[in-house]
Amino acid sequence: MRAALASNGWILTSCWAGRPQYTFHQMGMGETIGYCVRATQNNINNSYYFAGLTNRGIHTSLLGDPTLRMHIVRPVNSLKSVIMANKSVLLSWKLCQR
DSSP: OHHHHHSSSSOOEEEEEEESOOOOGGGGGTOBHHHHHHHHHTOTTSSSSOOOSSSSOOEEEEEEOTTOBSOOSOOEEEEEEEEOTTSOEEEEEEEOOO
């Protein structure tokens, strides 16, 4: 994992997963890869993700930048929807301030 990060490539982070399996779907909602790793590792009561053969056995690792995001654009704020007369939906929003 360290060798991949030190290579002359485009690798910014490297993960090892044993149990439980990583879930990165939170990145689609604007969270960082570090948030996803923490959510995987802190699966306190096994209610969200299957941990494998052991109860609360954690064997995962993340090397690299934990602040990486999937999308580099700012997420939206105050999303509003209006149903139009022609049965289409009009969406409007504001960009989040960082």
